[in-house]
Amino acid sequence: MKDTYVLDARTATPHFPGIGRYVKNLVQAMPPLLAAEEELAVLLDPQHSGQFVQEHVRRSQIVHLHAASSPFTLQQQWQIPQALRSLKPGNNALVYHSPYYLMPYFLATPAVLTFYDLIPLFFPHYVSPRARLLFRFTMRMALRTAQQILSISQSAAQDLAQYFALDPQRITTTPLAPDPCFCPQPQAEIERVRQKYGLPAGFFLYFGINKPHKNLPALISAYADWRTKAALPLVIAGAWDQRYPESKQLVAQKKLAEAVTFLGSMPDDDLPGLYAAATAFIFPSRYEGFGLPVLEAMACGTPVACSNTSSLPEVAGDAALLFAPDSPSAIAHALSQLMDAPTRLQMRDRGLQQAAHFTWQRTAQQTLSVYRNLVKNPAGP
The missing domain is CATH 3.40.50.2000 (Glycogen Phosphorylase B;)
Structure with a gap:
């Protein structure tokens, strides 16, 4: 039996290029860091995952978990938990990681959420009042669901903790990093x-x-x-x-x-x-x-x-x-x-x-530490 870490890659599409790069780099950097009793499962939307699988996750040590619901549909609220339950019987422990705040909000599985910024709230003229209200509501739901939050910077973590009155112990800073292609060029x-x-x-x-x-x-x-x-x-x-x-x-x-x-x-x-x-x-x-x-x-x-x-x-x-x-x-x-x-x-x-100083190997290691701590303490800090 293995501990399984499920990384939700349904938002790794051209519509979310930044999240796509984040997920891609974690998927590439994490497998070599896994212990023998651990595995990484990537949750995919079959309608949009073909190229992502072909380019980034076609590896024997990664489990492909398919769920047809988009993050923008209500169906994910029951289809994703059902997909996660399908993994549970053969595994010791399960942790779900969403890189986006539109996620299943009623999980029996310990969950991790990645947080990026509060631009819709700090710059309200970007979006309509209805969109701001929806962002605030769905973000609160995501924060209530996740036992641990990964913030891409200490500054963003402080913004999140202050705006939503969160316990800072629930937030771990896991910085981004440049892709390896960014280096001095010939x-x-x-x-x-x-x-x-x-x-x-x-x-x-x-x-x-x-x-x-x-x-x-x-x-x-x-x-x-x-x-x-x-x-x-x-x-x-x-x-x-x-x-x-x-x-x-x-x-x-x-x-x-x-x-x-x-x-x-x-x-x-x-x-x-x-x-x-x-x-x-x-x-x-x-x-x-x-x-x-x-x-x-x-x-x-x-x-x-x-x-x-x-x-x-x-x-x-x-x-x-x-x-x-x-x-x-x-x-x-x-x-x-x-x-x-x-x-x-x-x-x-x-x-x-x-x-x-910023590498995806380091970020993957920090992310993996959060997963492992949730396995030991599913309720979080």
């Missing part, structure tokens, strides 16, 4: 990406979505005020939400069309080369549950400047230039500092060291 790869997107020899880079908390207008305003004839161009990459046109409007208003380039979405395979091609990476976000792009850029050897708010100082350590995100002069000062070659070299070395 010159040939840098040139390939540069030519593909028509990039200049040197540029400042922002990568991320354009939602208001990302604070792109502040970066563009600071860049406009700071820019000189010798200044580097600014490249903005990442998925574009048409509901928030302010950044592009500001570029037009400031007459920056020749200096600011919007690349939009791009394949994951091009991201390491994009980071490595940049002279420096700028991340002005007002709030992040973790801020993974900061680590991705560092892992590629790119100097970083980022906001001094939420989780970003925790993630960046002393390896980034920090600035107040609502101060254009502070952002402009960071841009000026990054024009200095010795400063960039120092930040590059620090960034590589900082990024090396």
Whole structure:
């Protein structure tokens, strides 16, 4: 008989790219850490799991548990517990791990929940009052169901504990990490990406979505005020939400069309080369549950400047230039500092060291420790 840890991978779809990467990396890193009396089961939605199985979980030591209900349906409230019960007779202990707050809320099995951020509550203008109410209700249900919560940063853990009045002992910080593909790139790869997107020899880079908390207008305003004839161009990459046109409007208003380039979405395979091609990476976000792009850029050897708010100082350590995100002069000062070659070299070395502290093996080991503690004490702390 084995202890079985069930990782719910139903949200590992293109609709949830961040959660998909989280689940993928846990699935890849955890099996070598399992003891002989332990096994990992991956809960899959057969309608959407084909590619995920093919790419990430086709391994003999991983059990594939199929359940046809989506996280967005009521059916999961009885189908998932039924699927979990099917494992119980042949196993010693069972722990269920949901990487998303839409989950089965009536479980006889000890449960773990991964928490990312409170953006729908901290930035209420993103969503309708009905959606905020639904988020608050379903999050409370998830927190009531889970004996243990995994938070992707200490900052996010503090937000969660304060907002929902949780016992901090129920929360364990298990940081994210860059994918192994994010590393210093060969010159040939840098040139390939540069030519593909028509990039200049040197540029400042922002990568991320354009939602208001990302604070792109502040970066563009600071860049406009700071820019000189010798200044580097600014490249903005990442998925574009048409509901928030302010950044592009500001570029037009400031007459920056020749200096600011919007690349939009791009394949994951091009991201390491994009980071490595940049002279420096700028991340002005007002709030992040973790801020993974900061680590991705560092892992590629790119100097970083980022906001001094939420989780970003925790993630960046002393390896980034920090600035107040609502101060254009502070952002402009960071841009000026990054024009200095010795400063960039120092930040590059620090960034590589900082990024090396975050690995999926370490995160998987911390996650596994939470599972094992729940086996010993199913009621939690």
